[in-house]
Amino acid sequence: MVNRLLKPAATSVRTPAGIILISSVLVAHATTAIAALQGWAVVYYVAALTSLYADVLAQGTLAVRTLLGRAQLGYLNRAIIRELSLVILVLRLQTLTPDAFFVFALAVLALPATRFAVLFLRAPLARRRLRPVEVRGIDLPLAEPADAPAWTRLRLQTLVLMSAGVIVLSAPGISREVWAPFFVAVAAVLLFTVVACAVLVHTLLAKQAALPDAEYVQAVGDAVRALRPEVAVYFSGSASSVYQVNMWLPVLEQLDRRPVIILRERANLHRIGETTLPVVCLPGATTLMDFRLPTVRVALYVANVGKNLHFLREPRMKHVFIGHGESDKVASINPFTKVYDEIWVAGPISRRRWAAAQVGIRDETIVEVGRPQLAEVQPATERRPGQPLTVLYAPTWEGWTVNPYASSIATMGPALVRWLLERPTTTRLIYKPHPLTGTVSAAAKAAHREIVALVEAHVGQHTGASTMPVDSTGDPEDVALPTEEVEAYEVWAGAYWARSSSHLLVEGPRPTLYDCFNHADLLVSDISSVVPDFVASGKPYVVTNPAGEPHEQIRATYASTTAAYLADPDPATWEPMLELVETVDPMAGRRAQLREDLLGPRLAHPVDRWNDALDDLIRRAREQWPLAEIESAADEHA
Numbered sequence: 001m002v003n004r005l006l007k008p009a010a011t012s013v014r015t016p017a018g019i020i021l022i023s024s025v026l027v028a029h030a031t032t033a034i035a036a037l038q039g040w041a042v043v044y045y046v047a048a049l050t051s052l053y054a055d056v057l058a059q060g061t062l063a064v065r066t067l068l069g070r071a072q073l074g075y076l077n078r079a080i081i082r083e084l085s086l087v088i089l090v091l092r093l094q095t096l097t098p099d100a101f102f103v104f105a106l107a108v109l110a111l112p113a114t115r116f117a118v119l120f121l122r123a124p125l126a127r128r129r130l131r132p133v134e135v136r137g138i139d140l141p142l143a144e145p146a147d148a149p150a151w152t153r154l155r156l157q158t159l160v161l162m163s164a165g166v167i168v169l170s171a172p173g174i175s176r177e178v179w180a181p182f183f184v185a186v187a188a189v190l191l192f193t194v195v196a197c198a199v200l201v202h203t204l205l206a207k208q209a210a211l212p213d214a215e216y217v218q219a220v221g222d223a224v225r226a227l228r229p230e231v232a233v234y235f236s237g238s239a240s241s242v243y244q245v246n247m248w249l250p251v252l253e254q255l256d257r258r259p260v261i262i263l264r265e266r267a268n269l270h271r272i273g274e275t276t277l278p279v280v281c282l283p284g285a286t287t288l289m290d291f292r293l294p295t296v297r298v299a300l301y302v303a304n305v306g307k308n309l310h311f312l313r314e315p316r317m318k319h320v321f322i323g324h325g326e327s328d329k330v331a332s333i334n335p336f337t338k339v340y341d342e343i344w345v346a347g348p349i350s351r352r353r354w355a356a357a358q359v360g361i362r363d364e365t366i367v368e369v370g371r372p373q374l375a376e377v378q379p380a381t382e383r384r385p386g387q388p389l390t391v392l393y394a395p396t397w398e399g400w401t402v403n404p405y406a407s408s409i410a411t412m413g414p415a416l417v418r419w420l421l422e423r424p425t426t427t428r429l430i431y432k433p434h435p436l437t438g439t440v441s442a443a444a445k446a447a448h449r450e451i452v453a454l455v456e457a458h459v460g461q462h463t464g465a466s467t468m469p470v471d472s473t474g475d476p477e478d479v480a481l482p483t484e485e486v487e488a489y490e491v492w493a494g495a496y497w498a499r500s501s502s503h504l505l506v507e508g509p510r511p512t513l514y515d516c517f518n519h520a521d522l523l524v525s526d527i528s529s530v531v532p533d534f535v536a537s538g539k540p541y542v543v544t545n546p547a548g549e550p551h552e553q554i555r556a557t558y559a560s561t562t563a564a565y566l567a568d569p570d571p572a573t574w575e576p577m578l579e580l581v582e583t584v585d586p587m588a589g590r591r592a593q594l595r596e597d598l599l600g601p602r603l604a605h606p607v608d609r610w611n612d613a614l615d616d617l618i619r620r621a622r623e624q625w626p627l628a629e630i631e632s633a634a635d636e637h638a
Contacts (some may be wrong), residue, residue: 003615021064024054025073029081036085039092041174048082052160055079076115079163083111095174104179107186111166113194115159121200132213132287133220136269136279140223142216145206149199162189220280220478221291227278228295229260230618232317236264236307239271240435243509244302244324246273251372253277253497254607257614260296261608264288264307274489285310293317297621298614301358304336312339316625318617320344325529326371326598328558329396329406333357344613346371346532349559370600370608374536383521388426389582392520393417395544396512397434397529398441405413408544408567409433410443414450415571416524416544421458421503422574430516431455432506434528455503522581524567531560538591540581542567560598563590626630 028051035044055075058064068074086193087105090096096104165185173179211219211364233252235245245261252259253276263269263281272279282288288310299319301308312319321340326332327350333353337343338360344367345351351368354361383389395413399406408416422431431451438445491510497519506516513530517523523534534541543564545554555562565587580586596602603609 018064021054021057021061022067025051025058025064025068025078028054029078032082032085033088036089036092039089041089041093041171042090043166044085044428045171046111048086049164051078051082052164056160065124075159076112079115079159080112082163082167083108086403088486090170090174093174095177100179104182107183108166110186111162111189114162114189117193118196118200121197121204130266131216132282133217133282133291134266134281135220135224135267136272136281137276138220138223138227138278138280140220142211142219145203162192165189167220181538193610204220217287217291224260224278224280225292225294227260228258229278229293230257230261230295230297230372231255231614232293232296232299233259233261233313234299234301234308234311235261235303237268237303238265240439241303242268242271246509247324247373248300248302248322249273249275249277250376251607251610254372255614256611257298257618260293262288262311264310274393278568289313297625302342304334308339316621318342318621320617326350326532326560327529328353328527328531328560329529331399333359333361335359335557337361341365342367342617347596347598349598353559367613368600369609369613370603370606371533371536373514374533374599374608375606376512376518377533377536378518380537380539388428390428390430390519390521391420391524392430392432392516392522393420393524394432394516394530395434395437396530397527398435398444400440402441405547406526407434407437407444408546409437409451410441410447411546412544412567412569413447414454416567416574417451417454419571419574420524421454428501429455429503430520431504432513432516450507455505458503464617522578528558531564534564535560535591535595535598538583538595540565540587542577542581545569560594563594 028047031047032044032051035041035047042179051121055078057086059075060070065074073410090104091101100613107319148586166182166189169181169185210292231252233248237244249272251259259277261272261275261277261279263272263279263430264283266281266283270277271283280291282291285307296318299311299314299317301319301321302324304321319339320342321337322344323332326346332350342365343361345352345354347368347370351363351366353433354366393413395409396407398410404411407413417429418433420427433448433451438448489510493515496511496517511519514533517534517537517539523530523539523540524544525531525534525541526544526546531541533544541564543554543561544556544567545551546569548569551566554566565581567577568573600609
């Protein structure tokens, strides 16, 4: 229960829930102080226990926790107020002799002293355990000293239990002058502190005696270079953006060339999906730039982000933008993409899109390699009689500029979902929003919540949150993997779909988007990369038209809509459109024609085009920078 409450929530301090929570914290702690000054024992204990619970909720709500911290009312200061109020209460009630009160006060003051002692030792240990490079899937020839066990980290659970135990067990002494339980609790706290401090000191000494950071980076570099990787896949981004690199893992696993994944954010080391590929995390820019990878000849980039600059400065490799999906969005023709040596796209439509954009991309830099991960997408099959129509609603997010028509979720989403849930014919809904939905627009967030409520009201099944819980300290060691990661996805997915016969809310990474494709008969989405990927299935799809633009104009502007049914803002047009899809399906022929133009030809082994493109690029890189010459120069530098 406490762990669930500690997960940072998105509650704003301006929302009713945020205001109530802040008010509860302040009122509860103020009441403990007032009750102590007045000698109201019962009121004090009720307020103290209420304040403990309020502290748990506040610490688990990021916005509230941040605001209280800025006001110098962080948890440690609030705890001191509560404990000093206990001392004042006992003094006010005069239940102890002066000598006994002196001992009692020292015992109560042991609480902040224990917190200070452990936190004082944790600070240098936290700095020591953050290495400048971290790895996953790489066997290192050196053993790192074990970190301090979790129970020494003095999380909020421990702090609450320590405070609650001492405060509650002081009550018998006030009412009946029985102080033994109180001093037992204090002794337990002191014993815990002594043991925890001893463990922390031992761990800190072990860390200090370990390999220095510079030598550790060198050892990790040697281990990576021994693998002789030829391709580096570079990623930097937030937790909600990790899908951008995860979508490429099945393709990278099949390459003939040896890849290595390079990350920049520590927490993402644990968010990368299941893979046998070596993963290296280099948070520092200088560490990355000094990390030698002489055998890497091609660097692949999945997104245009600022930190790409730190790797793009490497002159002796070819830099390739592969993106994270084919899309008719304006983001797919970003002029920044000129910095790469090549741009790999799925099919001819993407080549024509770049030419029409006139943003300085030369045609010879564009290479058509298909979308090999779409091999997971199963072709359309005929629906069994009596089987409900399964509709996947997968809207895109609102975008950084909050264009009101970039996504249908705020303008049409709740109405679309309500219509699908209440259709007279049997319909099953799968709702899978974009991971970034609601991160910029309050309207998009509100619409998403309304959709969730609608589906849950129709007995849906919820898969859970999409981000992994991160402790408030931000320590990368505190990032927990979902329990599903320990089991093979195929096993998990088989069990999931076997028990999922109702409407579904899919907000997490499981089931995957392509898995949802395979269990849907129809897609409803916006202009995004979801639409071209769904075209691989051959199934009908609907693209929303939230701005109510003329259909001819939409089809002329966005290539992926040429075989789509278009949903206008007027709900009265939706049912006739869907009846047309279910009966005649006049767009079936267009979908077949669009598939190859959009995604490239169908191949028995789709990854072959990728392997051919890599072979050609690595050959040209070696001709330009001979391998032996680079390795020799690198060895001299070392």
